[in-house]
Amino acid sequence: MVWTTALAASDLPPGSRQVVKLNQQPILLLNEGGTLHAVSNQCPHLKLPMKSGKIQDGAIVCPFHRSAFDLCSGAVKDWTPFPPVVGKLMGKMSTETALPVFPVRVENGEVQVDLAA
DSSP states (O other), X not given: OOEEEEEXXXXXXXXXXXXXXXXXXXXXXXXXXXXXXXXXXXXXXXXXXXXXXXXXXXXXXXXXXXXEEETTTOOEEEOOOOSTTHHHHHHTTSOOOOOOEEOEEEETTEEEEETTO
């Protein structure tokens, strides 16, 4: 594993999120109830930002077309359900694709992400 320091752990308290750029990739770091997650900040559907996506049932929901991705695995839970009718048609223009997720840890007070995983 190749760990890259993203930010100080104190900059990511429970309930917060931050977007960092690591190796030219926008990474969304989330602290959900003390559990850290690192995911791509680009929805695989149209590459729109995920930062303001809601967390529901262990998934992050894209704020634009409401695709939902498991926070731990990135697996698709729902693919472009919004807007009604049109969303499903738009979803057919691209295949269901998981949201990239990355291992994350705190080491010596720093949040680190493994982008090579």
